[in-house]
Amino acid sequence: MSFRKPSAGKGSKKGASAGDQTSSDIPRKTVYRLSLYFRCLGLMVANRESIVSSAALASVAGVHPAQLRKDLTYCGPLGKRGTGYEVIHLRNRLEEILGRASLQPVILVGAGNLGQALLSYKGFAREGFEITGAFDIRSQKATSGKIPVRSMSRLREFLGKNGIRMAILSVPGHSAQQVADELVGAGIHAILNFSSTVLHLPETVAVNNVNLAIELENLSYFAR
Amino acid sequence: MSFRKPSAGKGSKKGASAGDQTSSDIPRKTVYRLSLYFRCLGLMVANRESIVSSAALASVAGVHPAQLRKDLTYCGPLGKRGTGYEVIHLRNRLEEILGRASLQPVILVGAGNLGQALLSYKGFAREGFEITGAFDIRSQKATSGKIPVRSMSRLREFLGKNGIRMAILSVPGHSAQQVADELVGAGIHAILNFSSTVLHLPETVAVNNVNLAIELENLSYFAR
DNA sequence: TAGATTGTTAATCGATTAACAATC
DNA sequence: TAGATTGTTAATCGATTAACAATC
DSSP states (O other): OOOOOOTTOOSOSSSOOSOOOOOSSSOHHHHHHHHHHHHHHHHHHHTTOOEEOHHHHHHHHTSOHHHHHHHHGGGOOOEETTTEEEHHHHHHHHHHHHTTTSOEEEEEEOOSHHHHHHHHOOHHHHTTEEEEEEEESSOBOOOTTOOOEEEGGGHHHHHHHHTOOEEEEOSOHHHHHHHHHHHHHTTOOEEEEOSSSOOOOOTTSEEEEOOHHHHHHHHHHHTO | OOOOOOTTOOSOSSSOOSOOOOOSSSOHHHHHHHHHHHHHHHHHHHTTOOEEOHHHHHHHHTSOHHHHHHHHGGGOOOOBTTTBEEHHHHHHHHHHHHTOSSOEEEEEEOOSHHHHHHHHOOHHHHTTEEEEEEEESSOBOOOTTOOOEEEGGGHHHHHHHHTOOEEEEOSOHHHHHHHHHHHHHTTOOEEEEOSSSOOOOOTTSEEEEOOHHHHHHHHHHHTO
């Protein structure tokens, strides 16, 4: 989950948020769905499917066919009327737009319970995101198969040296705002916020909120 | 993150989804924000604040004051004109509506890399959700401090015996749909889906999608 | 009473979907 | 050519915000 808004406005996204940022002409919700289409197309490539219609792709992605076609208008004309889309071609175009070609370095801040769990999660790497550094108020020696957790005091130096723009924030709620300010001050432009605090940051900083407790709470409400 | 829609419609929420369900008159986005307000009020209670205005609470929650007031209309009249809201009173009312009073049992299905991480995450318990059972195709003995991972074949029996309605799904994408069908068949009404697959399920089942890779991908797009 | 703030309605805004001409 | 499906515009729908009367 995440809460920031589409590129056009300010306000709150999924549930709530503070501060939004612009970075392109494609609305945030559309960018999100493009990621989804990209993944569906990856499966189709693996299945040796060469052509797909908007109806078929939309069905797999769980969206309305018209919405898919609307979303794709942001990517230029890509299909062939009467036929559909070339799977590989469409996938390549989305990869290009989403900037998936290159590996993205990310730092993780807050190596507590959730932070440690995220550090051991291999899904990020599988998707092209490498956690190149981990930070916490208390540093931890590297143990087998794990990267070292550095002291927060080394943050600025590390970011500058490695040109990193993205951070995963998994500190306790009570220190999230302060740490986020620190991150932004040190040059971070995008934060995946797992803390339960709504961050107040400049609009130039992109924030996506993932609040697992609220997701469950939300489900439990609708499960009754 | 999560993708299902507000209680009223069908379509996709944050990014994409398939299938939606109704369960009340309060729109899903509003329910989500009520959770957020509930947490902010918790902090205020801890700070011994007794009264709060819509402007102040909205600011902390990162939403527009009018939106907060609109959201609260679903909860009945709660404030005092000219003064604001009694913190404790409002918090209690939200707790009531969200059904936070009681502890919710949840199962986790898929004890791979991410599943193990989620099992060791203590944040769920802290928020009133107890992972009472874990399942995987291959069962695992309980080790110190961890609950046992049961074989999927024991699922139906376990659910029936414990009256569990919610599941966290952390299986690989390629088996997510099949396992989800199994869960629904066994009586699950709400799924927190961490897999990268968009699930196609009956509208009566609530699904929230959390796709960490897409969250990061989305951020990386806007961080450029 | 004067000032403040809620609750609510109406206006705005954006996102989704329907419809269809263009065209393969 | 006839059938299919895209790309796009217009219509619909829902969510957010502005505005203000009610009232504490």
